[in-house]
Amino acid sequence: MKIISWFLQISFKQRIWLFTTVVGMLAITVLGILLSSSSKPKEVIDFSINMSxxxxxxxxxxxxxxxxxxxxxxxxxxxxxxxxxxxxxxxxxxxxxxxxxxHSDSMLKYYIYAALVLFGLVFLIKLGRPDGADVKHRYKWYPRAPYIASLLLSVIVAGFLLGKSPNPMEGTVKVFKSMLGLYPDPMAKVIAFIFFIILAVIGNKIICGWACPFGALQELIYSIPILQKIKKKKLLFVITNTIRTCLFIAMLLFLFGIIGGRKGFVIYHHVNPFNLFNFDFETFSILLTVIIALLAAFATYRPFCQFICPFGLVSWIAERVSIFRVRIDKEKCTQCGACIKACPLEAAEGRVKGKKLPADCFSCARCLNVCPVDAIEYKS
Ligand code: SF4
Ligand code: SF4
Structure with missing residues (x-):
């Protein structure tokens, strides 16, 4: 119902934006299908151990x-x-x-990521809030249905239909792996990484918030309205970020053989939840990671992103220069705490209190329709 009431409230100009965005998403997807060379089915070639x-x-x-x-x-x-x-x-x-x-990259998936990010961005900047709407009706702004639809598309298309690769997590790790000479085309890995970073910087971590399939799956699970009392207790960012950072440093030390003595060992390989999308649990630790992350997501916001994901860490750093993001008008803000309460992380709190390094913001929009004095907006 909220979505109908929102659609009725948005202006003609906003409906044109909506129409143009959907056409743009379709155009990007069709372009991706036409240019993609990854539609060939993967086949296991019969190599033999007599070969070198x-x-x-x-x-x-x-x-x-x-x-x-x-x-x-x-x-x-x-x-x-x-x-x-x-x-x-x-x-x-x-x-x-x-x-x-x-791990062969599906080229089409890059286009799907771009299409989903485009939709998220336009929704957050142009559509979520009806033009000229009174703040009294703020609870009707930013309805969840378009977000849920985007998340479902991400899980189904960018996840289960197109498989685990590429994804932002692997995009980050492969850049470092390419420094060891593991890929014949290191520049392609750098370009893929830059692609994900650009998407994270255009809209604050929007690739994570709106398009990453494992992020989307956790978000969908978290959105199920159960265990609400537990959800109110937020994880301390200082702890989650320290663990995520330590893992990242450990990954580099093992990868370059500084610890362990075997160059090329990748810690994240053993906790890569994107394997879920290929139904391929090569190691018990991967299966365990998927089970724990998805079960924990019923009570905690995006546990894998908060504790483990290397792209989560890198994009958190990139947030400092993101163009469109949640912005708080300090003049208007009364520090009533409404957005802090709505935010599943310490992200809104950090922004309200003007912290230099606030927690990750996944551009989830939960804080954008609660401010009684209209001090919070998603803008450049
Ligand atoms: S932080 Fe989460 S949403 Fe972002 S790339 Fe990692 S798994 Fe995906
Ligand atoms: S609720 Fe928190 S994570 Fe979501 S957009 Fe607002 S500040 Fe970011």
Whole structure:
């Protein structure tokens, strides 16, 4: 009902914005389908352990080092020797090949991310709040239905239909992996990372808030109106961010062989919840991460994003320069706490109190329709 009442309230100009945005999203998606070369079904090629790393790696789109890493060999091992002489079994080779292929990027997914971010941005900036609406009717602003629809699209299309890759988390990790020479095209990894960062900077972390499939799944679960008393208790940002940062530093130390002695080891590989979208739980730790994150999401806002995700950390840093974001008019703000109460994190509180490094804001819009003095807006 709220969405109908919102639609009736928005101006003609806003309806034109809505129409244009939906057309724009469709155009981006069609363009993605036309330009995408990733529609070929992935197939497991029948390589054999009589072949060398040098014979196999180019066919999988990785470097010799990249394949050696997947085979759990030292990345500087001879690439000319047949794999059986390196004591690699058929099963290990098959597993490595399947794993590499499962990470092949679906190019179409980049377009889907862009389309979802476009919708989120226009909704937050132009549509959520009817032009000239009285603040007395603020509870009708920013209805949840368009947000839920965007989240569902993300989970279904960018998640289960198109598979786990690319995603912002892997986009972050692959940049560092490419420094070890694991990919033949490091520039492509840098461009993918920049793409995600640009989306995070245009709208405050909007790629996380509106388009990331695992973020969306957690958001959908959190939005189920149960355990409301527990949800009121927010996690301390200083703790979640410290854990997330320590994991990131540990990832770098292990990846570059500073700890552990084996270059190329990626901690996040063992807790990558995006595997869910391929129904591929290679390790018990991945299955456990997915189960814990999704169960915790019933009571806690985006637990994986808060505690683990490296892109969550990087995009939190990028928030300092985001263009469109929640802004609080200090002149009008009476510090009544309405937005702080509505926010599932310490994000609104940090902004109201003018903290230099407030908690992550996922552009979820919960705070945008509660301010009695109209001091809060999503704008540049
Ligand atoms: S922080 Fe959350 S929403 Fe953002 S990329 Fe990571 S998993 Fe996705
Ligand atoms: S409720 Fe919190 S996380 Fe959501 S938009 Fe507002 S400040 Fe950001």
């Amino acid at each position: 790393i040098r014979d196999i790696a180019p066919n999988l789109g990785v470097t010799g080092k990249g394949l050696a890493r997947e085979l759990e060999l030292p990345i500087d091992i001879s690439k000319k020797k047949p794999l059986n002489l390196l004591k690699v079994t058929d099963e290990e080779l098959h597993h490595a090949v399947e794993h590499i292929l499962s």
